Amino acid sequence: MTPRLLLYTRTTDYRHDSIPDAVAAVRAHGPFAVEHTEEPADLERPLDGFAAVVFLSTSGDVLTPAGRERLRGYVAAGGGFAGVHAAACTEYGWPWFGGLLGARFTRHPACQPGRALVADPGHPATRRLPPVWEFTDEWYDFDHTPRGRTRVLLRADETSYDGGGMGADHPLAWCREQDPTGGRMFYTALGHTAGAYGDPVFLAHLIGGLTWAGRFAE
Numbered sequence: 001m002t003p004r005l006l007l008y009t010r011t012t013d014y015r016h017d018s019i020p021d022a023v024a025a026v027r028a029h030g031p032f033a034v035e036h037t038e039e040p041a042d043l044e045r046p047l048d049g050f051a052a053v054v055f056l057s058t059s060g061d062v063l064t065p066a067g068r069e070r071l072r073g074y075v076a077a078g079g080g081f082a083g084v085h086a087a088a089c090t091e092y093g094w095p096w097f098g099g100l101l102g103a104r105f106t107r108h109p110a111c112q113p114g115r116a117l118v119a120d121p122g123h124p125a126t127r128r129l130p131p132v133w134e135f136t137d138e139w140y141d142f143d144h145t146p147r148g149r150t151r152v153l154l155r156a157d158e159t160s161y162d163g164g165g166m167g168a169d170h171p172l173a174w175c176r177e178q179d180p181t182g183g184r185m186f187y188t189a190l191g192h193t194a195g196a197y198g199d200p201v202f203l204a205h206l207i208g209g210l211t212w213a214g215r216f217a218e
């Protein structure tokens with residue numbers, strides 16, 4: 001049976017113009033079936049038939065209380081979760097979600113070219129990336145580094161762009177195996193522009209992370 005992803009893109013704050021391109025790219029390039037929704041009620045139903053739930057550039061409060069409990073139960077039972085870009089700008093009032101992601105977005109400089117550095121080349125999200133990756137994005141800053149609680153996959157080289165606020169240790173993508181359930185969490189801060197979703201290197205990063213979160217890649 002083809003594994004299934006639930007791709008959620010609801011926004012109640014800033015909405016990225018890149019969302020339609022992102023949805024089309026995930027549908028076209030992944031080894032999975034994609035169910036895309038922006039309806040909160042779809043997160044209130046049983047989620048155990050999905051290999052992973054993906055929040056892609058969600059923003060603001062996007063879940064009902066029942067949806068929060070359903071997602072929490074799904075992750076606690078070993079379900080996979082992935083967050084892309086503005087997922088870190090989501091559900092600020094729900095501490096559990098911040099703990100799931102590992103860090104919260106605080107600010108970003110202007111969208112501009114910069115360099116991402118591969119911190120862990122042994123992961124499906126980084127295996128096909130060059131060690132130093134030239135890319136254009138918003139280069140998110142976070143309220144703290146998730147290092148130590150997560151496996152950091154990519155970090156930003158703040159010397160390569162203007163306005164970075166985290167210093168030399170600036171994670172951009174990370175993952176974690178959830179103890180004791182064995183569920184997986186993957187997050188990447190990249191994916192602001194529509195053009196990213198036509199970039200084969202970015203797609204290798206994104207699809208690698210999603211397949212890992214859904215346990216159909218190691």
